[in-house]
Amino acid sequence: MxxxxxxxxxxxxxxxxxxxxxxxxxxxxxxxxxxxxxxFREIVFYLHHHDFEMLRHISLHPIASKNVRSLVYVGHTLESPKKSLDEFRRYYSIIRSGEKIIAQHMNEAPPPRIGNQQLPRLYKNYDIAMDEQEKMLNEDEDISCLKEVIYRFSSLQEITMSSDFWFGRGTHKTPFDGCLVSPADELTPMGCRQLDSLLSAVFEANIKLKRLTAGAFSWQFFQKPAAELRSALSFCSNLTCLELCIDTGEDNFDDSVTEDLLVGTEVPQCRRLLETGLLRDFIKSLPHLQTLYVVFNWHSEQHGYAARLEDIMEPKHRWEHLDSLTLGNITCERHDLMSMLRRHKGTLKELCLRDIRLRSTSWQLLLPKIRKTMSLDYACICGELYGQEEDAPYAEYWDLSLPETFENPLRDDVNDYLVNDNIRRCPLNDYNSYLD
Missing domain, CATH: 1.20.1280 (Monooxygenase)
Known part of the structure; x- marks a missing residue:
């Protein structure tokens, strides 16, 4: 050897x-x-004392620190306020009931029950984790640690901030595994603290990233003075991949029923901010973009959509290397969308449009234009599609669902139509539209 x-x-x-x-x-x-x-080329970490100590240890290693390429910050936290021991026991009873239902559905035996002697030990782990989390947040230990360690990651190229279960990297063992309670809460405004702490550390270390992925984070992240925001994002000039899921707010109908959500509650505020061109100007300033992903997680039945196509992509601008584009929960007109696609027909090979509203134009005319103009290797038209027939006063609506939620034969037909020359007829028509 x-x-x-x-x-x-x-x-x-x-x-x-x-x-x-x-x-x-x-x-x-x-x-x-x-x-x-x-x-250590990719490091996945949570807002947990042990994970930040791990980061510090790796950053001090003379070899490992120079080979870190990607950081994935999972922003979930333990829910506050801290549960009492009795609440902890009731929490486990709910978990146990769920385990039994799942096991019955799968025709399997449920996992062994946690005994009354083991629960206090798990609660002690939970109690310590909650105290450490509160201390880190109150004393800004997460922010200072990231500034310390990222400075030593001289080969860092990619940053991912995963919040509200967006942009996760599959299942990972977490530092909360010994607590019974899983981290599933989000600091407010959602994702902003974690994203700010990452970006400020990258800025101070003068690192030029190739890839930035963030979501879901609140639109309030952009509520900074223009000069401060430009400084915070100055390291992005070399980005080849930008992926953003922007949160537009949600609230409970009834605090006692957490499943009943009113979504898109902050759409008007977000829309006013984006109409200033702040996000559009930032994206326009990235000449090397190959992948662009901008999705808003909600629209509102009352307030509509947070952004128009022109609030995200500068009209008449062309990114020379753009080969993958995803847009979600925006409004546009088919001719504006087609104008943008034509400018990129020489490079664009992957296209995803999800939850898009055409304000006064028709999907039945748009899809054949996309098929005729573009040469796509991959297409995904999904979610709720709204449009307007252009030769009749009829509204269009199709719910193609999202690929990660449900199978949908009509969605499959639409996407095959856009990439397969052998399919002649557009699958969307007046007969399968839900509105007239």
Whole structure:
């Protein structure tokens, strides 16, 4: 083993998955150093004392710190206020009932019940985690730690802030696993503290990112003085990928029934802010964009939509390298959308339009135009589609649902139509529209 040069060990590691690399590093100091070049390329962390200590430890490692490429900050927190022991027991009773229902549905035995002696130990872990979370937030330890560690990640290229379960990286073991209570709460305004702390640390470290993914975060993130916002985003000039899910507010009909939500409650405020061109000007300033994803998580039956196409993408502007575009919960007209698509027909290969309202034009005319003009490898037209027949006073509406929620044969037909030349007729028509 002593004659194996580091380059060979690194080559071996390049063929291993992350779990094998971790085992590989246990063999010797040389193996550990070689594995460190690969084991920490992406770090997933939560707002938890142990995870921030992990970040600090990695940042002080002379090899691992120089090979961190991606940070994924999962912004979920434990719900405040802290539960008492009796509330904790009732919480587990609810979990146990759910486990039984799921097991019955799957025709399996439910997991073993947690005994009365084990519950107090889990509650102690929960109690400690809640105290540490409160201390971190009150003393801004999360913000100061990120500024300390990101400065040492000289190869950092990608930042992801995942909140409200957007842009997650699959299932991960979390530092909350020994608490029974899962982190599922969000600080308010949603995602803003986590995103601000990441971006300010990147700015102070003078790191130029290639990829920025954030969501869901409140529209209030953009409520900063223009000069401050420009400074905070100045590191973005080299971005090739920008993915944003912007929250437009929600509230409960009844505080005792958390399932009954009134969504899009802050659409008017968000719309007024975006009409200033703040977001549009930022996106326009990114000349290297290959992937653009801008989705608003809600529209409002009362207030409509938070943004128009022209609030996101500068009319007549062209991104020379744009090959993937996703837009969600916006309004536009078919001719404006087609004008934008024509400008990018030489590069755009992936298109997703979700929950789009055509204000006074027709989807039945738009889809054939997209099919004729573009040469797409992938298309996803999904969610609620509103339009207006242009030769008759009839409204159009189709609910194609979202791919991550339900199967929908009509959605599949629409998307096949846009990429398959053998399908001649547009699947959307007056007969399968829900409005007339």
């Amino acid at each position: 002593y004659v194996m040069i580091p380059e060979i060990l690194c080559l071996i590691c390049s063929y291993l998955d992350i779990e094998d690399i971790r085992r590989f590093r246990l063999c010797s100091r040389a193996f550990a150093d070689a594995g460190a070049c690969f084991a």
